């Protein structure tokens with residue numbers, strides 16, 4: 352019986368290193384093992400050899416990753432090795448040992464992520480003598496000048512550059528107008544920096560990226576200007592306008608993948624087979640450093656800023672800006688804003704590591720990143736003082752406010768910082784100097800039109816009202832008279848008789864109309880209720896629920 356058990360031991364050791372405990376248990380069984388000392392020694396040698404082989408295999412993976420220095424996919428997790436080689440290799444080693452996903456390492460994986468390490472201190476910006484501000488980072492970043500809230504460059508604006516919305520919210524608001532860059536968003540800063548950091552061989556091989564729009568455009572445009580071949584994989588949901596723009600910038604555009612995950616897979620496969628360098632849109636330190644130039648510009652243009660409000664998608668933008676600002680002016684409040692349709696950063700903060708969250712369609716499509724980056728998360732999380740989640744209605748209202756009051760066309764993702772202010776979630780900033788990063792302006796005309804109408808409805812200026820009047824000549828004219836006296840514009844008018852409950856001698860008139868303000872709409876409703884018994888109000892949103 353005991354002899355049989357001894358025979359089993361070596362085989363077990365050979366395949367399962369964890370059987371050490373089994374061995375110890377067996378030893379406790381007594382003298383028979385001592386009699387079989389040679390077999391026992393043999394078993395121990397096998398155990399040791401087995402451990403050596405496994406260790407060697409792990410190191411192999413480590414060295415391969417170091418050599419390749421590019422994206423890898425294991426299990427369901429995708430990671431960027433480019434630009435973060437050292438830490439990524441350490442990830443790889445750790446992962447091979449643990450045979451688990453990147454995030455199962457949790458806090459320890461986060462600790463190993465590459466930190467921007469106050470790059471702003473390493474490279475303080477030179478004083479800007481001309482309108483062209485050029486910042487130097489390790490790897491030499493040159494960025495297009497982006498004007499902070501127009502100030503002296505646009506004489507028609509208030510002299511100190513304050514936003515016109517400032518008085519409505521009792522704050523000194525300044526808009527960092529990233530939508531004025533050539534490709535319409537901040538993304539070209541990070542894209543250009545990542546391109547400038549490539550070695551001559553990598554430049555020759557070219558780059559590949561997955562993006563639904565802004566990163567792809569930034570990379571295509573700067574790739575063309577630097578003579579670096581660019582391939583972009585865009586998911587089928589990418590707006591046609593953005594696809595066309597990338598083609599116009601000379602990029603090789605592939606439309607594949609149902610969503611960003613699908614497109615990323617295709618781009619990674621391409622990078623592996625073609626040798627092109629994969630450039631992640633947010634989880635790459637060089638990209639983050641490029642976005643960080645916004646922070647340096649803000650401090651340059653408004654040195655006494657109290658708070659900066661920043662949209663969050665994958666987290667690259669806030670990681671760069673917060674690193675730059677906290678390094679030079681640590682008392683500045685950093686506020687991150689997400690859409691309620693994809694609160695992935697908020698969820699990551701709750702869980703202490705990036706996690707996958709379900710997403711829904713949003714006006715802020717640029718922020719729809721279901722899992723934030725591990726490097727961007729670890730760089731930003733302890734620099735963020737407050738997180739805000741905004742609703743779709745607030746985003747629509749912010750787009751409308753920016754068009755009407757600032758004469759600025761901004762996309763949903765670019766408007767979320769304004770939405771955070773207008774929704775009243777940042778009233779703690781009253782009386783302070785606040786910079787809102789308005790990160791992009793690439794919005795489809797049809798989406799813009801819908802957003803404006805939605806914004807007007809939320810603001811109580813576009814309303815639907817149903818009135819039951821007598822079905823005889825002149826009654827509808829009388830109804831129109833009420834609208835006319837109050838100077839409310841009727842846009843659509845519809846009669847219905849079959850469903851009117853009152854009697855067969857009545858008609859229900861449904862009107863969609865435009866007023867000047869919420870108060871103006873309330874006056875109309877009061878006048879109608881005064882004159883008619885049946886007045887049905889369509890949805891009239893309550894501003895306190897935003």
Ligand SMILES: Cc1ncc(COP(=O)(O)O)c(C=O)c1O
Pocket residue numbers: 536565566632633662663664665666667668669717718720762764765790791792
């Ligand atoms: C206009 C706009 N704003 C903000 C973001 C969020 O940037 P990040 O993914 O670096 O957090 C994006 C991302 O694509 C964007 O397109």
